Amino acid sequence: MNITIVGTGYVGLVTGTTLAELGNTVYCVDIDFKKVExxxxxxxxxxxxxxxxxxxxxxxxxxxxxxxxxxxALNESEVIYLALPTPPGEDGSADLSYVLSVATxxxxxLTEYKIIVNKSTVPVGTADKVxxxxxxxxxxxxxxxxxPEFLREGFxxxxxxNPARVIVGTESERAQEIMAKIxxxxxxxxxxxxxxxxxxxxxxxxxxxxFLAVKITFxxxxxxxxxxxxxxxxxxxxxxxxxxxxxxxxLFPGIGYGGSCFPKDVKALIKSGKQEGFDFQILEATExxxxxxxxxxxxxxxxxxxxxxxxxxxxxxxxxxxxxxxxREASSLDNIKILLExxxxxxxxxxxxxxxxxxxxxxxxxxxxxxxSALQDADCLLIATEWSEFKNPNFDLMASxxxxxxxxxxxxxxxxxxxxxxxxHYKSIGRRTIx
Ligand code: UDX
Numbered sequence: 001m002n003i004t005i006v007g008t009g010y011v012g013l014v015t016g017t018t019l020a021e022l023g024n025t026v027y028c029v030d031i032d033f034k035k036v037e038x039x040x041x042x043x044x045x046x047x048x049x050x051x052x053x054x055x056x057x058x059x060x061x062x063x064x065x066x067x068x069x070x071x072x073a074l075n076e077s078e079v080i081y082l083a084l085p086t087p088p089g090e091d092g093s094a095d096l097s098y099v100l101s102v103a104t105x106x107x108x109x110l111t112e113y114k115i116i117v118n119k120s121t122v123p124v125g126t127a128d129k130v131x132x133x134x135x136x137x138x139x140x141x142x143x144x145x146x147x148p149e150f151l152r153e154g155f156x157x158x159x160x161x162n163p164a165r166v167i168v169g170t171e172s173e174r175a176q177e178i179m180a181k182i183x184x185x186x187x188x189x190x191x192x193x194x195x196x197x198x199x200x201x202x203x204x205x206x207x208x209x210x211f212l213a214v215k216i217t218f219x220x221x222x223x224x225x226x227x228x229x230x231x232x233x234x235x236x237x238x239x240x241x242x243x244x245x246x247x248x249x250x251l252f253p254g255i256g257y258g259g260s261c262f263p264k265d266v267k268a269l270i271k272s273g274k275q276e277g278f279d280f281q282i283l284e285a286t287e288x289x290x291x292x293x294x295x296x297x298x299x300x301x302x303x304x305x306x307x308x309x310x311x312x313x314x315x316x317x318x319x320x321x322x323x324x325x326x327x328r329e330a331s332s333l334d335n336i337k338i339l340l341e342x343x344x345x346x347x348x349x350x351x352x353x354x355x356x357x358x359x360x361x362x363x364x365x366x367x368x369x370x371x372x373s374a375l376q377d378a379d380c381l382l383i384a385t386e387w388s389e390f391k392n393p394n395f396d397l398m399a400s401x402x403x404x405x406x407x408x409x410x411x412x413x414x415x416x417x418x419x420x421x422x423x424x425h426y427k428s429i430g431r432r433t434i435x
Contacts, residue, residue: 001182004029004077006070006102007120008039010046010156010260011149012083015119017051018160019081020058022185027065027073039066047325047352050157070102071109079178080106081147082130083119092267093275094123103130107137115175117145121205121265123272127169127198143175146198148205153259154323166193169201206272209265210283215250216257217286220293223253223430233430234412253429255384255410256294258320258329263290294331297382297408298338300427304406305379309343312403314378316371317385317411318350318357325352327360331410332384336365349374350385372397380406383413395422 001024005016008030020026030036035045042059044052058064067073074080084098099120106116116134118127131144146169151159166186168179176195183193196204223233233253241248257263266283273280305311320330327333330353336346346365348357354367368374371389375381375398383390390413399405399422407419409428419426419434426434 001025001079001178002077003027003182004070004073004080005083005119006030006073006080007083007085007098008032008035008045008066009083009085010048010153011119011151012081013044013046013055014048014051014151014156014160015081015083015149017055017058017064018157019182020061020063021054021161022182023063024182025063025065025076026058027067027076029067029070029073031068033068036066036068048156049154049323054157070105074106074109074114075111077114079115079117079182081117081119083149086120086122088264088267091271093271094121094264094268096122096126096129099126099130100133103133104137107134110134110138110140110142113141113174115143115145115178117147117179118202119147119149121148121209121261121268122146122202123206123268124199124202126202143170143172144198145170145172145175145179146201147179148201150205150208153326154321163191166191167201167204168193168195169198169204170195171197206265206269209261210269210280210286212250213257213262213266213290214282214286216252216254216262217289217293219251219253220256220429221289224293224296226430230432231430232432236430252412254293254386254412255297255331255335255429256290258294258331260326260328263287263329294334295338296429297410297427298335298342301339301380301382301408302342304425304427307343308339311344311379312377313339313344313346314368314374314376314381314402315346315348315365316350316374316381316383316390317353317387318348319353319385319387322386322388325356327353327356330384333357333360335382335384335410336361340364347374347376347378350387352387353385372401375401378402379404380408383407383409383411386411386413392418395419395424399423 003024004027005012006029008028016026016028086094089095127144127146166183226233237251240246270280270283318332347368349368349371405424407426412428
């Protein structure tokens with residue numbers, strides 16, 4: 001099938017590459033001329049393990065094309081995926097201006113039946129809005145379908161090629177048949193495709209992300225309580241997770257959730273609720289707890305040192321989680337902001353996300369070329385991202401570099417036994433402090 005993807009951000013690029021990999025001919029459209037030229041030359045604009053190989057393979061096979069010309073792509077395709085940004089507006093609600101502006105253009109360009117697929121995370125009722133917007137400009141028949149994306153950054157290729165499920169929201173039989181055909185390679189391998197109405201499909205995405213945000217936040221509160229009563233959150237987590245109604249995943253406490261999805265989607269669902277006169281109390285609490293959790297170690301650092309002015313802090317990890325260069329809503333940034341305000345000096349190490357942080361913070365902090373150099377003369381180490389390379393460090397080498405042997409670990413990177421005999425003061429989340 002011939003498919004157009006409008007928007008080559010994270011979701012669009014991965015979706016386009018995946019659909020090409022499944023055998024379709026895919027036209028990716030973006031208004032960013034420079035980006036389109038780069039992609040034509042085989043340059044992947046985002047960091048995502050495994051994506052480049054699949055991307056190049058499909059360009060080579062002439063199944064993946066890039067253009068700035070929406071009309072040209074549209075004319076070639078029966079199905080148009082919208083993978084456009086829906087950033088939070090000032091009041092937290094999702095800004096639909098990109099989606100609706102492309103809908104207007106599509107309305108003006110339609111010459112025959114097409115399916116418009118909403119891949120972006122959009123509030124309940126957006127399919128209706130897109131339909132109304134297109135209808136203003138055309139009498140040609142078309143369908144609007146909701147098909148939310150659930151992929152995780154860092155695992156995008158894995159998640160998009162092997163999703164837990166595909167959700168398709170449409171009440172049109174014609175659209176249902178075509179969408180079923182697109183995802184046939186998935187259903188052939190046992191991946192369920194769940195059809196439902198558009199509104200339920202739109203809400204499924206928000207409900208899933210918000211639930212996961214609540215799950216993490218619940219665990220963070222349990223971790224904080226563990227510290228109060230002398231319990232060990234690792235044990236509690238294992239005990240809880242062994243009940244398969246709860247499951248082991250997404251129970252890892254830390255310095256809060258970040259990223260481009262959870263914070264935005266939780267906010268947007270609260271806002272959508274408010275517009276209907278509905279209070280999502282559990283989500284409001286989640287936001288509040290998460291806000292505090294992100295910087296929970298700053299008060300611990302302050303408690304330990306008293307005055308932070310002039311203290312030299314090494315920071316391992318800047319990305320909002322491992323395996324991505326994404327720093328959107330990263331806890332590292334909240335910590336840096338407060339620590340700098342308190343007069344501390346920061347040397348950070350993150351091989352993958354450093355460039356993105358440099359763009360935002362410039363030389364407000366220093367950057368180290370490797371994890372050990374970041375520790376030079378440091379009074380303490382703060383760990384903000386769970387990169388694998390931090391998992392099993394040489395504690396003697398660390399000690400030899402640092403001014404004081406103190407670690408604040410926001411990601412519970414080490415087993416307590418690992419640190420026990422190292423002579424380090426070690427404060428993690430929800431576990432006893434080693435001193
Ligand atoms: C998320 C959803 O998982 C995905 O389905 C959706 O499509 C987009 O949003 P992503 O933002 O890539 O994906 O990150 P994810 O791996 O879900 O992690 C989100 C945040 O939660 C990160 O800050 C991570 O560090 C944190 N987290 C995750 C925890 O603190 N503990 C956990 O146990 C899991």
